[in-house]
Amino acid sequence: MSQSISPTALAPKTVQAPEPGAVAEFIQETLALTQRLFIQLQRRPSTLVAGVIQPLMWLILFGALFTNAPQSLFGPEVHYGQFLAPGVIVFTAFSGALNAGLPVMFDREFGFLNRLLVAPLASRYSIVAASTIYIISLAFVQTVVIIGASAALGAGLPNVVGLGAIALIVLLIVLGVTALSLGLAFALPGHIELIAVIFVTNLPLLFASTALAPLAFMAPWLQWLAALNPLTYAIEPIRYIYFNTQWSLSSPVMAAPWGDLNFGVMLAVLLAFDIVVLLLIQPLLRRRFG
Amino acid sequence: MTAAVVIEHLQKRYGAIPAVQDISFTVQRGEIFGLLGPNGAGKTTTIRCLCTLAKPDSGRVEVCGISAVKQPKQVRRRLGYVAQEVALDKVLTGRELLNLQAAIYHIPRSRAQDRIQELLEALNLTDYADQKTGTYSGGIRRRLDLAAGLLHQPDLLVLDEPTVGLDIESRFVVWEFLRQLKAAGTTVLLTSHYLEEVDALADRLAIIDGGLVLAEGTPTQLKDQVGGDRITLRLREFTPDQEAQKAQHSLNALPFVETVIINTAQGNSLNLVVQRGSNALPQIQETLTDIGLPIFSLAQSRPSLDDVYLAATGRTLMDAELAATSKRDLKKEQKQAMKTA
Numbered sequence: 001m002s003q004s005i006s007p008t009a010l011a012p013k014t015v016q017a018p019e020p021g022a023v024a025e026f027i028q029e030t031l032a033l034t035q036r037l038f039i040q041l042q043r044r045p046s047t048l049v050a051g052v053i054q055p056l057m058w059l060i061l062f063g064a065l066f067t068n069a070p071q072s073l074f075g076p077e078v079h080y081g082q083f084l085a086p087g088v089i090v091f092t093a094f095s096g097a098l099n100a101g102l103p104v105m106f107d108r109e110f111g112f113l114n115r116l117l118v119a120p121l122a123s124r125y126s127i128v129a130a131s132t133i134y135i136i137s138l139a140f141v142q143t144v145v146i147i148g149a150s151a152a153l154g155a156g157l158p159n160v161v162g163l164g165a166i167a168l169i170v171l172l173i174v175l176g177v178t179a180l181s182l183g184l185a186f187a188l189p190g191h192i193e194l195i196a197v198i199f200v201t202n203l204p205l206l207f208a209s210t211a212l213a214p215l216a217f218m219a220p221w222l223q224w225l226a227a228l229n230p231l232t233y234a235i236e237p238i239r240y241i242y243f244n245t246q247w248s249l250s251s252p253v254m255a256a257p258w259g260d261l262n263f264g265v266m267l268a269v270l271l272a273f274d275i276v277v278l279l280l281i282q283p284l285l286r287r288r289f290g
Numbered sequence: 291m292t293a294a295v296v297i298e299h300l301q302k303r304y305g306a307i308p309a310v311q312d313i314s315f316t317v318q319r320g321e322i323f324g325l326l327g328p329n330g331a332g333k334t335t336t337i338r339c340l341c342t343l344a345k346p347d348s349g350r351v352e353v354c355g356i357s358a359v360k361q362p363k364q365v366r367r368r369l370g371y372v373a374q375e376v377a378l379d380k381v382l383t384g385r386e387l388l389n390l391q392a393a394i395y396h397i398p399r400s401r402a403q404d405r406i407q408e409l410l411e412a413l414n415l416t417d418y419a420d421q422k423t424g425t426y427s428g429g430i431r432r433r434l435d436l437a438a439g440l441l442h443q444p445d446l447l448v449l450d451e452p453t454v455g456l457d458i459e460s461r462f463v464v465w466e467f468l469r470q471l472k473a474a475g476t477t478v479l480l481t482s483h484y485l486e487e488v489d490a491l492a493d494r495l496a497i498i499d500g501g502l503v504l505a506e507g508t509p510t511q512l513k514d515q516v517g518g519d520r521i522t523l524r525l526r527e528f529t530p531d532q533e534a535q536k537a538q539h540s541l542n543a544l545p546f547v548e549t550v551i552i553n554t555a556q557g558n559s560l561n562l563v564v565q566r567g568s569n570a571l572p573q574i575q576e577t578l579t580d581i582g583l584p585i586f587s588l589a590q591s592r593p594s595l596d597d598v599y600l601a602a603t604g605r606t607l608m609d610a611e612l613a614a615t616s617k618r619d620l621k622k623e624q625k626q627a628m629k630t631a
Contacts, residue, residue, distance in 0.1 A: 010476060040379070
């Protein structure tokens with residue numbers, strides 16, 4: 001060690017500084033934790049690279065799969081690329097958000113979380129906020145790439161208002177699924193269990209939604225499942241925006257087995273999904289956070 | 291001044307197992323306090339309750355007069371915690387980790403860089419600060435952990451087994467650093483299962499085993515309490531029970547001998563306590579020769595912390611460690627470490 005350490009370097013604070021106020025503290029913590037996640041991304045870019053290549057592959061391969069399918073099957077004057085793009089947007093955002101809990105789980109297992117819990121955080125929810133901001137940022141990058149790529153493949157491009165609405169819908173679905181994943185990260189005993197749950201949830205939820213095929217194609221029981229799947233409530237509004245240059249909150253977006261649902265109702269359901277999930281994970285977080 | 295740490299009748303159980311049955315001790319400001327005990331004694335659980343990582347089932351836990359249960363955030367501002375396993379993010383550089391640490395302790399950004407530089411220099415880490423922590427050796431990881439724990443200038447630094455796994459040189463470096471901390475006015479609480487560490491560093495110590503405090507005091511006080519000189523006698527390398535008992539009987543009759551214990555874990559060697567300063571060795575040799583018993587080895591010494599431990603718990607620290615290691619359930623320990631409330 002250094003022989004000439006200034007005596008004050010190792011001395012305790014003589015007077016406790018006044019606390020800067022909960023909001024300022026929360027912002028400082030959240031920014032620092034978010035910065036850590038982005039530094040990790042910068043040094044391990046493979047997650048983002050894979051996260052961008054995968055949806056491109058879905059677009060290209062599924063598009064090629066249905067190249068010769070009758071055009072009218074999916075909607076009037078619509079080809080499959082246009083039908084598929086919203087499905088890929090939502091599914092990619094969903095997959096990313098579902099994995100949001102994994103870094104937190106690893107922090108739990110390797111003791112890094114203890115470093116955070118021993119610190120005088122204004123609120124331990126800054127950990128949740130940092131993960132959420134990070135995942136939302138990634139989801140937006142992926143969404144932009146998918147929209148651009150599908151436009152290049154002939155799916156067309158919504159106008160600015162439409163793009164704004166798509167951004168909002170992606171935000172809503174990512175928020176709910178991220179909260180769910182973080183709740184699981186605190187509830188489950190280890191990363192193996194978490195990966196198993198993610199694995200079993202990921203693809204079935206994709207197929208039980210309208211990502212790849214319209215509701216009308218499905219067997220009645222699957223129609224009911226798809227009509228209850230939050231992913232469908234994100235996919236259909238985005239699809240409506242892709243198919244129709246004119247749309248509004250009262251546009252009839254989905255023909256569910258029990259009746260027609262309009263744009264506004266779809267958004268409301270997404271919001272309700274977010275609120276329900278946030279309430280559900282409260283007791284889990286409170287138990288962990290004390 | 292209020293004591294740095296007050297723990298009274300702390301109790302904590304994980305499921306059916308009482309990790310901490312009843313622990314009480316006090317740490318005064320500006321001293322180095324050692325918690326000595328084998329693995330599984332309850333040291334880590336006690337520390338986790340102190341550092342607000344776990345909630346005690348009952349008992350008083352205070353840091354600088356502030357309750358850890360009622361005002362955890364205030365306690366967290368005043369203490370720094372150096373865990374047994376150093377937890378670093380391997381893609382971050384040392385400096386980036388310290389930046390994060392400074393932010394979660396709400397050090398103003400204007401101050402943070404200077405403070406980080408100050409500690410990097412104090413711990414000789416400037417050469418490593420901008421390399422990823424994944425490349426660090428054990429000693430450097432430990433030093434970075436020390437820097438992280440001191441960034442916010444805590445009143446109390448709590449270390450859980452600070453030199454486990456370090457080579458001798460690194461251990462001395464850490465010990466010297468802790469002494470410098472004390473000289474600057476920071477209170478230090480460390481747990482350890484190394485006798486020399488506690489003997490070398492601690493102003494006061496408490497011996498913990500089975501979730502209970504078995505002795506508390508300064509090393510000198512404890513050694514004096516334990517009485518006279520120690521004699522360790524081995525009749526043979528491994529002594530048969532009968533011979534050991536015969537020797538015990540005869541030696542007990544000697545006037546200067548206070549107690550004779552047969553140490554079954556050490557091949558039936560005999561541990562005697564004799565009056566201080568008595569000329570014991572020749573008389574013991576004579577007695578044994580008279581009854582026809584051999585001597586494999588014979589040694590006399592002043593009481594050590596090991597003797598304090600033996601007197602308090604009934605076995606040496608090393609034997610307690612061995613017993614604990616064979617009973618250890620690593621999976622259960624990891625689960626306990628992941629529980630944070």
